[in-house]
Amino acid sequence: MYLWNTLPGIGTYESFNPRKFANADLVKTADDVIKSIRSLHTADQFSYATSVEESNQTQTGEGVDWGFFVKGGLVASPSSEANVRWFVTYVYNASDAASKGVKRGWIVNKIDGVEMRGGQASIDKLNAIFLVLLHQLVLNL
Numbered sequence: 001m002y003l004w005n006t007l008p009g010i011g012t013y014e015s016f017n018p019r020k021f022a023n024a025d026l027v028k029t030a031d032d033v034i035k036s037i038r039s040l041h042t043a044d045q046f047s048y049a050t051s052v053e054e055s056n057q058t059q060t061g062e063g064v065d066w067g068f069f070v071k072g073g074l075v076a077s078p079s080s081e082a083n084v085r086w087f088v089t090y091v092y093n094a095s096d097a098a099s100k101g102v103k104r105g106w107i108v109n110k111i112d113g114v115e116m117r118g119g120q121a122s123i124d125k126l127n128a129i130f131l132v133l134l135h136q137l138v139l140n141l
Contacts, residue, residue: 007041027051067095068102070126072118084118086126 021032030049068091076083086108114125
């Protein structure tokens with residue numbers, strides 16, 4: 001967590017006590033801390049938790065990805081599919097996506113004419129794109 005304790009409303013290290021989230025699964029621990037911080041302050045909507053192994057695979061090209069991560073998030077109340085948006089949460093510097101100008105924080109509004117919200121059509125579109133990418137990678141091996 002970078003600078004989490006400088007956000008208004010979070011309090012001191014002692015009062016927030018991030019160690020209260022500790023358990024055997026380090027990724028879950030980090031994710032729980034992020035969720036708790038967001039419940040107190042909404043400044044950072046793009047941080048996420050991942051394992052060292054998963055991060056290393058994607059950064060070295062061993063993983064299968066787009067060179068950036070996309071994650072859905074609620075942008076307004078009430079909680080509904082219409083209030084979900086898909087955000088670029090991370091872009092690898094050496095990726096094709098970065099060289100084409102993709103930036104962290106971008107909102108993915110549409111893909112091939114499909115409006116990206118919280119419904120199944122959006123999820124299906126993202127999955128279809130991933131499957132096409134995976135198929136292209138397998139053919140090139």
